[in-house]
Amino acid sequence: MKAMRAGQWHSLGVLISLVLLGCAGSARAEDASSWREIETKYTFGFTTGSGIGLEGEKEFTVDTIGRFGKRDGHYAATETKYEFEFTPSQFIQIEFGALGSTHNIGGVTGLDDRSQVALGGAFAELRYLAIERTSNNPLSVTLAVEPTVRRIDETSGERVRNFEFETTVNADLELMKNRLFAGFNLLYEPEVTQTAIGDTQREATFGGSAALSLRIASNVVVGGEVWYLRHYDAANLTAFTGDAVMLGPSLYIRFTPKMFMTAAWNTQVWGREVGNPVALNLAEFQRHRAKLKFAWEF
Amino acid sequence: MSSVPIMMKKLALAALCAIAMVPASPSQAQQATEVQLTYSKGQFQPSELRAPADKPVTFRVKNLDAKAMEFESTSLRVEKVVAANSEGVINVRALKPGRYEFYDDFNEKARGALTVQ
Numbered sequence: 001m002k003a004m005r006a007g008q009w010h011s012l013g014v015l016i017s018l019v020l021l022g023c024a025g026s027a028r029a030e031d032a033s034s035w036r037e038i039e040t041k042y043t044f045g046f047t048t049g050s051g052i053g054l055e056g057e058k059e060f061t062v063d064t065i066g067r068f069g070k071r072d073g074h075y076a077a078t079e080t081k082y083e084f085e086f087t088p089s090q091f092i093q094i095e096f097g098a099l100g101s102t103h104n105i106g107g108v109t110g111l112d113d114r115s116q117v118a119l120g121g122a123f124a125e126l127r128y129l130a131i132e133r134t135s136n137n138p139l140s141v142t143l144a145v146e147p148t149v150r151r152i153d154e155t156s157g158e159r160v161r162n163f164e165f166e167t168t169v170n171a172d173l174e175l176m177k178n179r180l181f182a183g184f185n186l187l188y189e190p191e192v193t194q195t196a197i198g199d200t201q202r203e204a205t206f207g208g209s210a211a212l213s214l215r216i217a218s219n220v221v222v223g224g225e226v227w228y229l230r231h232y233d234a235a236n237l238t239a240f241t242g243d244a245v246m247l248g249p250s251l252y253i254r255f256t257p258k259m260f261m262t263a264a265w266n267t268q269v270w271g272r273e274v275g276n277p278v279a280l281n282l283a284e285f286q287r288h289r290a291k292l293k294f295a296w297e298f
Numbered sequence: 299m300s301s302v303p304i305m306m307k308k309l310a311l312a313a314l315c316a317i318a319m320v321p322a323s324p325s326q327a328q329q330a331t332e333v334q335l336t337y338s339k340g341q342f343q344p345s346e347l348r349a350p351a352d353k354p355v356t357f358r359v360k361n362l363d364a365k366a367m368e369f370e371s372t373s374l375r376v377e378k379v380v381a382a383n384s385e386g387v388i389n390v391r392a393l394k395p396g397r398y399e400f401y402d403d404f405n406e407k408a409r410g411a412l413t414v415q
Contacts, residue, residue: 037371037372037373039372052375053375054370055376056376057377090375090376090390132394134398135396135398257403257404
């Protein structure tokens with residue numbers, strides 16, 4: 001299996017847009033007040049909503065994130081989560097799974113040429129619902145921690161020992177009953193990496209996002225999001241190396257009561273690298289990123 | 299000694315502390331308000347229920363139909379399959395005032411709501 005190239009992801013985006021237009025057309029006559037409430041976790045693209053599922057619910061998901069484009073050459077990398085998630089109580093959700101990665105790199109300054117598919121690592125996530133939405137309170141907030149171990153470097157594809165501890169605050173606000181939602185994430189992601197030659201590198205990503213999603217049919221949500229991300233060469237956020245702004249659309253479709261998909265595309269629209277007066281930050285971030293997730297509940 | 303295992307140990311400890319801080323199921327700590335409803339011919343009876351605020355709620359759902367139904371609610375954050383001609387018990391946390399909708403996940407038309415005040 002080869003890594004999916006940016007062109008293929010673009011074709012996928014066009015296909016999704018066509019599906020979306022079809023859904024939007026059939027949605028005009030629907031009345032939002034008759035729609036069931038919606039779980040917001042996956043309706044904002046890369047931004048994660050506050051939903052934690054339903055007590056007793058189990059879910060298997062395949063969640064792929066692709067990253068495309070560096071300063072030169074060609075660069076395509078994907079990481080896929082094969083994930084099992086369950087909700088043991090009305091306040092907690094637990095997830096865990098394996099990571100698969102692909103790298104297709106050629107002629108990128110600072111990275112070795114590579115074409116590989118590998119089992120990349122494993123992860124677990126604990127989510128705790130801190131503030132719950134009711135019909136009288138539109139705000140919902142979830143706190144999440146996600147430790148991840150990798151044997152393949154996310155960016156370069158090299159063999160490493162990497163440990164990451166993503167910490168997020170996932171908040172969302174119901175602006176119009178059953179119809180319009182705003183989502184917000186706050187992210188702190190420290191990591192430590194041991195390279196094959198024994199070097200230890202510490203780094204961190206810090207940032208946040210704002211997203212808006214509109215339910216255009218009972219089973220279709222479209223939206224847009226913006227992310228601001230800062231990168232540091234230290235876990236304690238002391239050695240700033242650059243930042244970036246990413247922007248793009250999102251789509252969520254529930255095919256059946258027990259199956260849904262979500263897709264998103266982000267493009268870097270602004271960025272800077274410390275000590276390098278060029279447009280965009282393509283050292284620590286990518287030109288584009290895409291997300292495609294399918295989930296089956298049982 | 300490598301810093302990776304040290305960090306992993308610290309993070310595992312932090313995760314255990316976080317889990318320990320999570321409250322136990324509230325339905326076990328207080329006397330629950332019990333609400334009873336039946337599911338017959340693809341409809342909930344009654345479809346509008348009431349319960350007091352800040353007390354756990356126990357739903358007793360009698361499915362009188364000849365096929366299974368799934369009692370589900372996004373705002374109550376519960377789901378339970380109730381087999382044909384049997385009863386399901388669903389325990390819900392202490393609820394804040396508001397309206398909580400529920401439905402049969404296998405039947406788009408079967409809906410109801412619990413008003414908490």
